[in-house]
Amino acid sequence: MxxxxxxxxxxxxxxxxxxxxxxxxxxxxxxxxxxxxxxxxxxxxxxxxxxxxxxxxxxxxxxxxxxxxxxxxxxxxxxxxxxxxxxxxxxxxxxxxxxxxxxxxxxxxxxxxxxxxxxxxxxxxxxxxxxxxxxxxxxxxxxxxxxxxxxxxxxxxxLVIVPPILVYDRAREAEPVVSNFVRDVGLAGVIVLGLFLGLMAAPNMENSLRVVLLLVLITPAMALSAVHGWRGAAIGVTMTNVAIGLSIPDLSKLGDHNTTTFNAQLVLAFFATILIISGELFSRHFEALRRLGIAEEKAKRIARLGIIDTEQQMRDRVMFLMQCQNQIEEAQAQLVARLRAEGNHSAAEEVIRAWVMQPQFFEAHNSALYPVSILSEGLYHALQSSSFPVIVAGGSEVRFRLKGQPKLLSTDAQLTAYRTISSAIGVLSAAHPAGYRVHARVWIAKRSRGIYLCIEAVGGGRLNATMASSMSEIDIDNRVQTRNGASWRRRGHQISVLLPDTDTLEAYRSFGPINQASPFGV
Known part of the structure; x- marks a missing residue:
């Protein structure tokens, strides 16, 4: 049933x-x-x-x-x-x-x-x-x-009926449409309508002028095809075809044949075929480029996720080292207290003197591994720490000119800027300069934000590339490309970098400020 x-x-x-x-x-x-x-x-x-x-x-x-x-x-x-x-x-x-x-x-x-x-x-x-x-x-x-x-x-x-149906069919399959497609089709429609009204307003127009206007009707279809490929050609050819067909005189007479219009229609048929073929080729190349762009963007996203994952691992290691340091400090304090309780004051003082440099050593190397202070104090505080010139610049003097509020940027952007500055100093260190100048400016616009960096070597000789400096240069390129930024060299001893802060990855959330009650004591 x-x-x-x-x-x-x-x-x-x-x-x-x-x-x-x-x-x-x-x-x-x-x-x-x-x-x-x-x-x-x-x-x-x-x-x-x-x-x-x-x-x-x-x-x-x-x-x-x-x-x-x-x-x-x-x-x-x-x-x-x-x-x-x-x-x-x-x-x-x-x-x-x-x-x-x-x-x-x-x-x-x-x-x-x-x-x-x-x-x-x-x-x-x-x-x-x-x-x-x-x-x-x-x-x-x-x-x-x-x-x-x-x-x-x-x-x-x-050509009047099938192409618009195919455009709709492709749109249902989520084929990408250029954002200004509707605007351009509307503009082409206004032009075609104006020419059509001109033809209808002068039914006794000379054949030569009529042929010229009929041929001009093809130009909007050509423009749409050039801009929007097959989709533009389909809509443009349909509009032109309808305008030329409706312009046939004495439409009510069955079997009427107008030679002038028919010749224009033959030209339209030829150009329509060319436009559809060329539009399809254009669309194929556009689709190939679009897919290449998607693949490139996907690769950038994967690279950024890889960088974030690496930063997360280094942060975890630093936290572990800081926990170990706290435990060692507690053990040292207990040892000093026991020695003093037993009357061994000289031994206790010796332990204290031996341990004086250890916290600074831990802090310097932890900062080199991961600048934890960025999480709470921001990028500029991490750059101006006492450990930065020692670990990053090899003890050379580093002068800063810092503008803007880095805390307005995401933690990932601040980390990227910190690593980029470190790598830039690594590149310029091949010239053995006397010091470095670092200029950073945070910029905030209506719909965008980011940071501009300029790292310059002061003094020094010729910049001869080494294995370390080459690796640092590759690191800069990778970080800039994954953030869709830009970098360039000036006068050989100066590196400028523009890093947009594009919050497109949910992974940023993993870099929120650490709770002050953290067991690591940070």
Whole structure:
């Protein structure tokens, strides 16, 4: 019972498809001419995009629409029978080309460069069968001119209907759309509408001027194709095609043929094919570049996560060392107290003198491993600590000119700046300078923030690269690239770096301030 109900629902949906198809066919037929036949677009879209199980209902809808249009034109019983036979046979014969196309290209919306070829093959195939059927069923002349007019009309009809549907189909698949696409389409539409109104306002315009205006109508499609690739070409060609088709004089007269407009339509058909092909090639290259950009951005994110993970590990090690230091200090204090209690004051003083330099030693090396003071005091405090010149600059003098509030930056950005300054000093140390100057400026804008760094070697000789300085230079490049920053050298002995603070990684949260009640005593 459930199976029967499902079948009935499928049949009802199929019949609804037949009705909608027939209604669209008849409606578009009344807006069509031999040289601009819109129902061909409905046929192509249905056969190329709908599932095979809906094809029988499309055949039914097409046959009903064609019989509705052709039988009233018949003057005798033979022509009535011919119209019925032609209506039943025409679309199944036309469907041979779409069927073959879909065998080799299952997803027509991704057919790309093959789409104009398939449209052209369907147009020629349809015109051939139309002339063949009419030769047997209706007293119509069979000439090359009529054949070309029909083929061009079918091709242009497909270019009006199918491309916008394909644009919608690609949009459903989340294909990226350039943000200004709607704006550019609207601007092109205004230009096309203005030219179209100019054509309609002067129906008795000279043919030469009319041809010029008709050809100018193609330029918005060319512009959209150049800017937005295949999507722009599809929309632009459709707008131009509609404007040229509606500009045909005496639209209400069935079978009317306007040679001037037809010549412009032939030019449009040629340029439309070129635009769709070139637009597809443009879109492919754009997509390749986009994917490359995504891959590059993903690599940067992975690199940044790797740097953050490394910093986290070093921070954990420093915390462990500080805990060990606290335990050693407690043991030392207990030892001194016991020695004094036993009356060994001289031994206690000796222990104290031996331990005086140890806290400074621990602090210096902990800062070199991970500047913990950044977490609570900020970047500038870490730079101006007593251990920075000793560990980073090898004991050389380091003068600072610091501006701005580094605490407004994320901890990750401050750590990156600290490491970059250290690496820059490592690069410049190859010149054996007498000292260094470090200029840092934190900048805050409406939608961005970051820090500018300038590290300069004072005095010294020629900057000869060493293994250590080369590794430091690589470290600077890696940190700058992962943050989408910039770096450059000035006069050989000066390194400038711009580091934007882009809070795009949730990993920043792992670098929040440490609780003052931490067991590490920080």
């Amino acid at each position: 459930d199976l029967l109900r499902i079948d009935i629902v499928a049949v009802l949906r199929g019949l609804l498809t037949s009705f909608i198809y027939a209604a669209l066919f008849v409606g578009l037929w009344h807006l069509s001419f031999d040289q601009w036949y819109l129902p061909a677009g409905i046929r192509a879209a249905s056969l190329l995009l709908l599932r095979y199980r809906l094809w029988p209902y499309v055949f039914i809808g097409d046959a009903a629409a064609v019989m509705y249009l052709r039988i009233p034109q018949a003057t005798n019983d033979e022509q009535v029978i011919g119209a019925i036979v032609a209506s039943i046979l025409l679309l199944p014969l036309i469907s041979i080309i779409p069927f073959i196309s879909r065998l080799f290209i299952p997803k027509f919306s991704k057919a790309g460069l093959w789409q104009p070829v398939i449209f052209a093959a369907m147009a020629i195939w349809t015109a051939l069968w139309m002339q063949t059927i009419n030769a047997f069923t209706m007293p119509q002349p069979v000439t090359l001119e009529i054949f070309l007019r029909w083929a061009a009309g079918y091709y242009l009809g497909m």
